[in-house]
Amino acid sequence: MSLFPIFLKLTGRPCIIIGAGNLAESKIDSLRVAEARVTVIAPTVNARIAAMADVGEVTLHRREYAPGDLAGHFLAVAATDNPAVNRAVFAEAEAAGILVNAVDDPPFCDFYFPSVVRRGDLQIAISTAGASPALAQRLRKQIDSLLPLDAGDWLAELGNLRREVLQREPANDARRELLHQLASREVCGFDGCPTRALARRHALSNSLPAPLPAHKTTAALADNPPPAPRDSAEEK
Numbered sequence: 001m002s003l004f005p006i007f008l009k010l011t012g013r014p015c016i017i018i019g020a021g022n023l024a025e026s027k028i029d030s031l032r033v034a035e036a037r038v039t040v041i042a043p044t045v046n047a048r049i050a051a052m053a054d055v056g057e058v059t060l061h062r063r064e065y066a067p068g069d070l071a072g073h074f075l076a077v078a079a080t081d082n083p084a085v086n087r088a089v090f091a092e093a094e095a096a097g098i099l100v101n102a103v104d105d106p107p108f109c110d111f112y113f114p115s116v117v118r119r120g121d122l123q124i125a126i127s128t129a130g131a132s133p134a135l136a137q138r139l140r141k142q143i144d145s146l147l148p149l150d151a152g153d154w155l156a157e158l159g160n161l162r163r164e165v166l167q168r169e170p171a172n173d174a175r176r177e178l179l180h181q182l183a184s185r186e187v188c189g190f191d192g193c194p195t196r197a198l199a200r201r202h203a204l205s206n207s208l209p210a211p212l213p214a215h216k217t218t219a220a221l222a223d224n225p226p227p228a229p230r231d232s233a234e235e236k
Contacts, residue, residue: 003112003129010036014072018065018089019079020045023103027077028058030113039073041065042080065089070098078102106130115140120152121159157187161199168203178202 015031017024020042028049031038038058040049045062053060065085070076070092078089078100090108093100102108106129114125115136124143126136148154161182169175178199185195 003127005125005127007123007125008034010034010075012037013074014039015075015077016041016070016073017077017079018042018069018085019077019081019103020049020060021079021081022046023081024077024079025049027079027101027103027113028052030116031075031077032057033118036075041069067092070096073098076100078105078108117144117147118152119147119149120155122147122151122155154187158183161187161196164196165199165203168199168208169206170208172206174202174206178206 010031011034013036015036016039017027017031018041020040021044024040024042025046025048028038028040039061040053040058041061041063043062043064045053045060049058049060052058065080065088067088070089076089076093076098078086080086083105086102086105087108090100090102092098093110099110100108101111101113106112109130112127112130114127115133116126117124117140124147126139126143128136162179165175165178165182169178182195182199185198187193187195
């Protein structure tokens with residue numbers, strides 16, 4: 001099976017989970033980390049999910065699933081202990097073009113929840129396409145043990161420095177090489193950080209051209225329209 005790896009923005013998007021037991025709980029946690037708007041439908045609810053509903057972290061309907069419940073949702077998860085219900089949820093989602101995951105039932109999934117190592121905005125996701133969740137969990141633990149706990153803080157500082165470089169230097173090979181070099185160095189927040197000093201020195205030899213006066217800019221654009229922007233995987 002060939003899967004497309006993707007990191008999906010779910011902030012504010014309506015997502016629905018059918019089921020409210022242990023199978024559903026971890027999926028709810030994953031969706032809430034992504035800031036999705038989560039609705040849960042189930043006749044019985046475990047204590048932790050009920051507590052989430054009590055403080056408004058999820059919307060809870062204590063009843064059985066019914067056809068039409070998925071309407072208006074971007075993503076659905078079937079997490080009951082009844083295979084017939086899970087497959088009914090899958091069928092409704094497929095018919096409506098809604099992404100769906102039936103927990104522990106790979107043939108009835110559009111996507112899988114990966115094992116994830118997180119450090120702030122840094123995420124490393126591992127999938128075995130449903131073949132061996134245990135292997136994915138083992139690999140996650142190995143990677144987690146190797147990745148520094150402060151990698152997320154380092155990434156935040158690196159991101160800030162990258163934005164400074166993009167403001168100071170034109171899009172060319174020299175800037176791309178600098179960004180790769182910075183990604184292999186220690187970055188700190190204070191102004192005297194050696195890596196920040198390196199970036200400032202680099203900008204002196206690879207600076208943006210001075211802006212033209214307004215009347216000359218208009219004439220230059222008329223004579224030489226700018227080329228279409230070129231995507232760069234390294235600098236997105």
